[in-house]
Amino acid sequence: MRKSIFMCCKKLTLVKFLFSFLFLIASTTAMLAQDAAExxxxxxxxCAxxxxSTDEVLVGPGLxxxxxxxxxEWIVKWVHNPQAVIASGDKYANDLYNKFNKAAMTPYPNFSEAQIKGIIAYIDASNAAPAAPAAGAAPAAGAAAPAAQSSGGMMEVLLVGLLIIMVIVLIALLSIVNSLSKLSKAAEADPSKSFFERVSENAKSLAANSAVKTGIIVLVLLLGGKATIDAAYGVGIHQGYAPEQPIKFSHKxxxxxxQINCNYCHTGVYEGKGANVPSANICMNCHNAIKRESPEIQKIYKALEKDEPIQWVRVHNLPDLAYFNHSQHTNVGGLECKNCHGEIEKMEVxxxxxxxxxxxxxxxHRQTDVNAKGNAYYDKLVEVHNKDSKTPLKVQNIGGLECSKCHY
Ligand code: HEC
Ligand code: HEC
Ligand code: HEC
Ligand code: HEC
Ligand code: HEC
Ligand code: HEC
Structure with a gap:
């Protein structure tokens, strides 16, 4: 009798120990995963x-x-202030800078070291993991966000993998604890059976064990929840979306x-809210003479004959609840198209x-300085701002974080 009480206490401590051990693993993986997810x-x-995150060269080198x-340490310094690293005479930085025709990288002085490490962790993770998409995890998300999985999927696959392993380990450990305690009870009841006989008896009853059943249910629930969350997050994010267009028009x-200027075709981009996608008439300025016989160009003629606009598939599309104005950013803000669209002039599609x-x-808006030079409207604002701040006037200081500026 005394012995079984002793066993029972031991079992409890063991379970407690196992739980805290698992909890430790869980919180560390969650932390690491969160860093990389952030x-x-x-x-x-x-940066994108x-x-x-591959070795493809865009404006800057593939990372x-x-x-x-x-x-x-170098990466952190570089991201905080690339120009300072170049000015310090760092050979690597200068070689790279020259190789990229002295294209200036945006500085990110406000990023913490942990945030930069998180970015690097993400780049490493996305290159380490196999390229298979989450196995059937979220067909709904796949349909709603055609390309969002391309790189974001890796991290999640890793996370789910870890979760599943943890649940399995937990189940295994619990059933071992269970069997051991049964064994010790059995040993008291029937000392005649050998240890191995008892182990094999226990293995048979394991399958019917309720702990295993619960474990499987938990696993199914976890996977189901994950698919739902995926679907919810994926909706509306279309990064990487590159639909096929009705005419093989190439920006490249x-x-x-x-070298036709962007605003030759996107006539509203410096003056208006929308950039505009050009009408067939603009194409005709050139194609009434150039390559008339090409079947692709013939499609422009057909559209004009039928007096129907070409059915370009829209690529960028904010929901109606958000207000975005091009001229505010290109004309007033002095931003370039590639700040937001990447290098369109290198894209076939x-x-x-x-x-x-x-x-x-x-x-x-938090990071970008207001382009106040030569804009009398801002002179007063800059003066007031500089009185009580050492950092330059940022978009957030002129109301760039106010809900009503972006939402009607
Ligand atoms: C406006 C474009 C632009 C943005 C945005 C940008 N970079 Fe860069 N980056 C460059 C260019 C261009 C270079 C090459 C060096 C040069 O010309 O200054 C570079 C170089 C680098 C390098 C060195 C690469 C190597 O192969 O050694 C790292 C690291 C880097 N960037 C990290 C980042 C991170 C992290 C971000 C986002 C927080 C970021 N960059 C955002 C343009 C950019
Ligand atoms: C000769 C005319 C022409 C020129 C020049 C041109 N574009 Fe376009 N652009 C188009 C047409 C046509 C489309 C729609 C078809 C497509 O997406 O390829 C388009 C689509 C786009 C889109 C996607 C629109 C959407 O649906 O979200 C962006 C962004 C864009 N252009 C940016 C640029 C930039 C930046 C430049 C300059 C580097 C430029 N374009 C130069 C004709 C032009
Ligand atoms: C400023 C002049 C100009 C404008 C405007 C222009 N293009 Fe072009 N386009 C060209 C030139 C030049 C070529 C290259 C012809 C060649 O390869 O000989 C070309 C080639 C093409 C081709 C490839 C044809 C083929 O079979 O090789 C397509 C498709 C095309 N343009 C579509 C368009 C569309 C659609 C528009 C209107 C949105 C447009 N272009 C506006 C000058 C223009
Ligand atoms: C690459 C940086 C950048 C991005 C991305 C960006 N903005 Fe801006 N935004 C600016 C700058 C710079 C200004 C300041 C222009 C000026 O001087 O008025 C600005 C100004 C604005 C303003 C006017 C703010 C004010 O107080 O006058 C609105 C509204 C706005 N942006 C909306 C948006 C929305 C919506 C998005 C996302 C869909 C967006 N911006 C993305 C850089 C950016
Ligand atoms: C501050 C970021 C930013 C800059 C800079 C920017 N765009 Fe855009 N662009 C956007 C956003 C956001 C959308 C989606 C707008 C929407 O759906 O209402 C967009 C949409 C477009 C479209 C699709 C048609 C439309 O008007 O919605 C075209 C074409 C386009 N941009 C061309 C350009 C060109 C050309 C430049 C450079 C002269 C440029 N953009 C600069 C953010 C930017
Ligand atoms: C600089 C522009 C900007 C500012 C400032 C801004 N929003 Fe948004 N907001 C957006 C854009 C763009 C979207 C659409 C995002 C998308 O489609 O994923 C959005 C989406 C939303 C949504 C829809 C839910 C979602 O995530 O898609 C809500 C709710 C929202 N914003 C609330 C707010 C509130 C509250 C504030 C003020 C604290 C605010 N926003 C400030 C640009 C802005």
């Missing part, structure tokens, strides 16, 4: 317009393998090779490079 958001909202190429050819989420708008 890194993913930061990367997409701030110029950098790919695959950056954690091996450069020590983390027109804006890249032939237009692709949405930025996430276009609220966080993306807000992040930039």
């Amino acid at each position: 890194g993913e958001t930061l990367f997409k909202n701030n 317009a110029c950098h790919a 695959k393998g950056i954690s091996e190429r450069r020590p983390i 050819l027109h804006a890249g090779q032939y 237009v692709e949405q490079r930025s996430s276009l989420t609220m966080g993306w708008c807000i992040d930039c």
Whole structure:
């Protein structure tokens, strides 16, 4: 009798120990995963317009393998202030800068070291994980966000994998504890059976064990919940979306090779709210003479004959609840198209490079200085601002974070 009480106490301590051990693993993985998940958001909202997480070169170099190429202290310094690193005479930085034709990278002085490490963790994770999409995890999300999984999926696959492993370990440990305690009871009741006989008897009853059943139910629930959350988050984010267009129009050819100005076709981009997608008449300025016989150009003629607009598939599309004005950003703000759209002049097919989420708008408004030079409207504001602040006037200081500026 005394012995079984002793066993029971031991079992309890063991269970407690196992739980705290699992909890420790869970919270560490959750923390790591959160860093990388935050890194993913930061990367997409701030870096993706110029950098790919692969080795593809966009405006800047592909960042695959950056954690091996450069020590983390260097990366942190660089992201905080690239120009300072270049000015310090750092050979690597200067070589790179020259290689990229002295393209200036945006500084991110407000990013914490942890945030930058998170970005690097995300880049490493997205290159380490196999390219398979989450196995059937969320067909709904897939349908709603055609391309969002491309890089974001990796992190989630990793997370779910870890969760499943943890649940399995928990179940296994619990049933071991259970069997052991049964064994010790059995040993008291029937000392004649050998230890191994008893173990095999226990293994048979394990399948029917209620702990295993509960475990399976928990697992199914977890997977179901994950799919739902995926679907909910995926809706509306179309980063990477590059639909096929009715006519094979190439920006690489027109804006890249032939250097036609963006606003020759997107006539509203410096003056109005919308940039406008050109009507067939604008194409005709050139194509009434150029390549008339091409079947692709013939499609323009057909549209004009039928007096129907060409059915371009819209790539970028904010929901109606948000207000965005191009001229405010290009003309007043002095931003370039590539700050938000990436290098369209290198794209055969237009692709949405930025996430276009609220966080993306807000992040930039927090970090970007107002382009106040030569704008009398801002002179007074700058003067007032500079009186009680050492940092330059940012978009957030002129109301760029106010809900009503972006929402009707
Ligand atoms: C406006 C474009 C732009 C943005 C935005 C941008 N970068 Fe860069 N980045 C560059 C360019 C261009 C270079 C190459 C060096 C140069 O010309 O200054 C570079 C270089 C780098 C390098 C060195 C790469 C190597 O191969 O050694 C790192 C690391 C880096 N950027 C990280 C980041 C991170 C992290 C972010 C987001 C927080 C970011 N960059 C945002 C343009 C950009
Ligand atoms: C010769 C005319 C022409 C020029 C020049 C041109 N574009 Fe376009 N652009 C189009 C047409 C046509 C479409 C719609 C078809 C498509 O998406 O490819 C389009 C689509 C776009 C889209 C996606 C619109 C959407 O549906 O969300 C963006 C962004 C864009 N252009 C940016 C630019 C930038 C930046 C430049 C300059 C570097 C530029 N364009 C130069 C004709 C032009
Ligand atoms: C400013 C002049 C100009 C304008 C405007 C223009 N293009 Fe072009 N386009 C060209 C030139 C130049 C070529 C290259 C012709 C060649 O390869 O010989 C070309 C080639 C093309 C081709 C490839 C044809 C083929 O079969 O090789 C397509 C498709 C095309 N343009 C569609 C359009 C559409 C659609 C518009 C209107 C949105 C448009 N272009 C507006 C100058 C223009
Ligand atoms: C501050 C970020 C930003 C800059 C800079 C920017 N765009 Fe846009 N662009 C957007 C957003 C956001 C949308 C989606 C707007 C919507 O759905 O209402 C968009 C949509 C477009 C579209 C689709 C048609 C439309 O008007 O909605 C075209 C074309 C376009 N941009 C071209 C350009 C060109 C050309 C430039 C440079 C001269 C440029 N953009 C600069 C953020 C930007
Ligand atoms: C690349 C950086 C960048 C991004 C991304 C960006 N903005 Fe801006 N935004 C600016 C700058 C710079 C200004 C200041 C322009 C000026 O001087 O008035 C501005 C100003 C504004 C203003 C006027 C604010 C005021 O108080 O006058 C609104 C509204 C706005 N942005 C909406 C948006 C929305 C909506 C999005 C996302 C869809 C967005 N912006 C994304 C840089 C950005
Ligand atoms: C700089 C522009 C900007 C500011 C400031 C801003 N929003 Fe948004 N907001 C957006 C954009 C763009 C979207 C659409 C995002 C999307 O489609 O993912 C959005 C979406 C939303 C949504 C819809 C839910 C969602 O996430 O899609 C809500 C609710 C919202 N904003 C509330 C607010 C509130 C409250 C504030 C003030 C504290 C605010 N917003 C300030 C740009 C802004």
